[in-house]
Amino acid sequence: MSYCVNCGVELEPSLTECPLCNTPVINPKELYQTKKLSPYPKARGQVDVVxxxxxxxxxxxxxxxxxxxxxxxxxxxxxxxxxxxxxxxxxxxxxxxxxxxxxxxxxxxxxxxxxxxxxxxxxxxxxxxxxxSERWFVGLALPIVALATILVEIFALLLRSFPVSFLTTALYFFAETAFFCIGLELLIDHYLDAPLKLVWSAIVLTVCSVIEVVLLTVLSRRRLRDAVRRRLHF
CATH class of the missing domain: 1.20.58 (Methane Monooxygenase Hydroxylase; Chain G, domain 1)
Structure with a gap:
């Protein structure tokens, strides 16, 4: 026998709500059997891609x-x-x-x-x-832009024509860096009407040449190449 929790009237077992005050009749055992519903949607939302x-x-x-x-x-x-x-x-x-x-x-x-x-x-x-004056543009800026564009085009051609890896990319990069610095110094000397000779670009060329020799040595030895890749995680 059960009673209404609101007005205390006696309820029939088959009733689902109180006939006097219309209070829902809830079995306490059913509260533990019902699953708790999450207030958040289960479907993962996604922001529209621009x-x-x-x-x-x-x-x-x-x-x-x-x-x-x-x-x-x-x-x-x-x-x-x-x-x-x-x-x-x-x-x-x-x-x-x-x-x-x-x-x-x-x-x-x-x-x-x-x-x-x-x-x-x-x-x-x-x-x-x-x-x-436009002399700086014709004599210096335009040749430097042309040199940089040609070297970047060659760099893209090398990356698309040969197998690409971190070591090969570094090899191409340091080689083109040396060529760019040499060309830049020669263009500056020509613009200033100075004798064409390598000064600071020779230092860059020396450093890049050492790095190039090291990279070529690593690339030519499979065990050394694999060891470097494992240690540098690439």
Missing amino acids: KRKDLAILTCTVLTATSLSCLLLNLFVFSKSPWSLFIIGACLVLFVLVFPAMIYTKLPIYISLLFDGVAVGFYLYMITFNTA
Whole structure:
């Protein structure tokens, strides 16, 4: 025999609620048999991934708005010098850098790197409008950009043509670093009308040559190569 917990009236065994006050009749034993429900959903939620197209539109909008705003400010407010070319050139370089990753992903890596070099060269050319002469651009900046672009293209070609590993990548990197430093010093000497000779780049060449010999030795000996990989965890 059971009684209502609210009004104390006697209840029939088959009743599910009190006929007097409509209080639900709960069997205490059923409380232990019911499973506790978690307030959190079992299904794992996931935030919608930002689409590449939407990100590209946002990036282009920001870069375009920045360029136009600086151009208008330069034309109508701060018009003493064409300073907006610095901002416009930087936005152009950023656009060229993100173009293959967001807008046209099928663009070959060699074409993409070439466009990067052209964009940097064009940016440096825009700087000439704020300088007294273009000699530094033609005699120094443009050759350095061309040298760097060629070396980066060769680096990408080596990575795509031969097996890639940490050791081979380091081998290519130090070799191109030596060539770049040599070319940079020779271009600077030529621009300054100084005798063409290696000074500081010879030190870089010596260090890179030692590293190259070590890497070639490791790559040519399988046991040594495997031991280095195990110890460096790559």
